[in-house]
């Protein structure tokens with residue numbers, strides 16, 4: 541069984557203690573590729589170093605995370621823009637809107653989101669969207685840019701069935717992670733009628749570890765718990781979920797095997 545973790549921040553210092561072990565465990569569970577979403581310039585070097593150390597296994601995106609859109613966001617965007625011009629990346633990400641913590645930089649978050657979508661279209665690569673407490677707003681922004689060429693994923697999707705359908709209708713994927721294993725998450729109902737063709741697996745490591753590791757540090761090898769839960773919800777085999785979601789990821793990120 542081959543799996544792809546489409547969203548993991550395994551370059552963060554939480555993993556410094558046991559990086560080879562963590563990646564070894566991922567491989568043993570069939571996790572062949574791990575996509576690394578950027579956060580901001582404070583962690584770019586860590587991300588790119590990990591990618592260089594594990595070529596083909598760890599693959600970088602580039603973008604400015606909405607929680608890191610602050611007063612200096614224009615400088616941060618310039619760094620992203622320069623990287624995108626320098627070399628290929630799997631996606632522009634993670635980008636989007638986050639209205640959970642505070643709304644001080646709402647306007648700047650919108651500007652950064654729009655700008656980075658333009659860059660994804662320029663380089664013809666997908667976007668990885670962070671949409672915490674802002675799913676409808678992110679759907680609206682994506683819909684406004686959708687000219688038939690824009691692709692991407694709503695990472696850590698945790699919305700309802702109506703939002704899930706809108707995202708699928710936009711030609712986007714839903715990134716499903718550990719939240720789907722949480723009691724009363726409601727995600728089972730939200731994705732019940734969504735075709736597997738629109739789903740991707742992700743851990744969002746080190747965050748949001750699935751049951752039975754809820755509250756602990758997450759890692760890519762735990763992807764199998766998400767896989768098993770989706771197979772239950774979709775009433776199909778884990779092999780089928782693995783095959784379809786892996787094919788989806790390869791297609792979205794344009795990875796040849």
Ligand SMILES: [Zn+2]
Nearest residue numbers: 547577634744
């Ligand atoms: Zn993330």
